[in-house]
Amino acid sequence: MVDGEPEVDCTGEGIWFVEANANCSLEEINYLERPLMVPKDQLLPQAPPEARLQDEILMVQVTEFTCGGFTVGICSSHLVFDGLGFAQFYKAVGDMARNLPEPIVKPVWFRENIPAPPKVPHAGPLPSFTVFNFATLVVDISLDSISRTKDLYMAETGKRSSTFEVVTAMILKCRARALDLMPEAEVRLGFAASTRHLLHGLLPSVEGYYGNCLYPIAVAKSTEEINKAPLVSVISLIKGAKEALSTKFVDWMYGRNESYYNMPLDYGTMVVSDWSKVGLNEIDFGWGPPKYVFPLNDDLDIIASAIYLKPPLPKNGIRLMLRCVKEEHSAVFCDELLKFA
Structure with a gap:
């Protein structure tokens, strides 16, 4: 150091x-x-x-x-x-x-x-973390289900939607219904978006940059708002947060926005990570690409998480590796999510 x-x-x-x-x-x-x-x-x-x-x-x-x-x-x-x-x-x-x-x-x-933003001094005691009893769940969302939802979104808004936006909206709605929180309690979503495409001119090749190059995005709404909102509206909520990335990242990079990410690490918060498109399934040591790539994060108990994977070949669609609800809420969550599968 x-x-x-x-x-x-x-x-x-x-x-x-x-x-x-x-x-x-x-x-x-x-x-x-x-x-x-x-x-x-x-x-x-x-x-x-x-x-x-x-x-x-x-x-x-x-x-x-x-x-x-x-x-x-x-x-x-x-x-x-x-x-x-x-x-x-x-x-x-x-x-x-x-x-x-x-x-x-x-x-x-x-x-x-790459410009280094001003450091924000840390004050006060270190944060404390609650340990949750998360259930480990694996759910496959079919390509047909994702395509139908994309078609629905296009029909109602005239806009395209990504697989990430569609699947994340599904999880957010199902989780809000399963958590059994008060209507006014917040449910929050956090995810990290790559900002390589915003560094043209600063790097000789943004495709080759292999360091950390992420900016965190957050979405927060009340449980009641998410429960009442149609799936198309939740997709638009996530899409809007993604579309604000470039402005927020550039402001942060040049020191115009120091406070960029501050979500409580309580049961209402979930982070999602998309492994399906980062390229892990394309690694080839001479025997061809791997049949299956997956995390071993079953000991992560302080923050609810959902990881998006490619299912084992020859399946298609998205496999969800989930540790985002407590055991007592897992049955309702799975029942809701399987409606989209």
């Missing part, structure tokens, strides 16, 4: 890499579908004894199964790269593994070219 800022010490030591073997086939453990039939710690690399976990930028474990298939378990530091940057890094690893002369997308850093 230099002046409170993290730095990467390029020592040439490489990353922590583990090779492992399993005594079963992937079929015997249902291809790692939930609920997992093996402890997740057996699929992920454990930090070396002499290391501090928070200092490890990247750790990898390759586990080979008796069927010849294998998993790649990865732990990475969000201080260094976001999801798009991480996927780009691993695509470059795949390019080299396939003996290409150089990565298809050349990496770009040039972080110093």
Whole structure:
């Protein structure tokens, strides 16, 4: 750390890499579908004894199964790269593994070219966090259901909608109904949007930038408002928040808007993350793209979360990895969400 800022010490030591073997086939453990039939710690690399976990930028474990298939378990530091940057890094690893002369997308850093906004001093005690008993749920939303909702939105508004907007609106409505909050209680949605497209002229290649390049977006409405609003209106709410991104990000980057994200971490708040389009499903080490990419975040209990994935091949649509409602609210939430499936 230099002046409170993290730095990467390029020592040439490489990353922590583990090779492992399993005594079963992937079929015997249902291809790692939930609920997992093996402890997740057996699929992920454990930090070396002499290391501090928070200092490890990247750790990898390759586990080979008796069927010849294998998993790649990865732990990475969000201080260094976001999801798009991480996927780009691993695509470059795949390019080299396939003996290409150089990565298809050349990496770009040039972080110093991006204006650094003024630091906001932290005052007062550290925040306290409530630990929730979130249920782990996996729900597939079909491509047909998403397409029907997009058609409905187009018919009523004359505008296009994205898969992210449609699926996020579905979850927000179902969750508001399931939480059993007072009508005036807020339900909040947070997600991080890539801002690479706003850095043309500052970076030699925005496609190659692999660092963190995100801006948080927040939506907040009362439970009653979300419950009464038609799905099309909730989609418009999310779309409007996304459309304000460029103005808010540029204002923040140049110090014109210091307070950009402040949502209480209570039960009313949920964060969503879209893994389906960051490129993780395109990584190829020489055996073709992975059949399935998914997180192992079952111990995240301080903030409700929803992660969007591509379902295992040959399925299509969106797979939702959900930890966003308590066990006692999971039945109602699932019943509501399956109406959209």
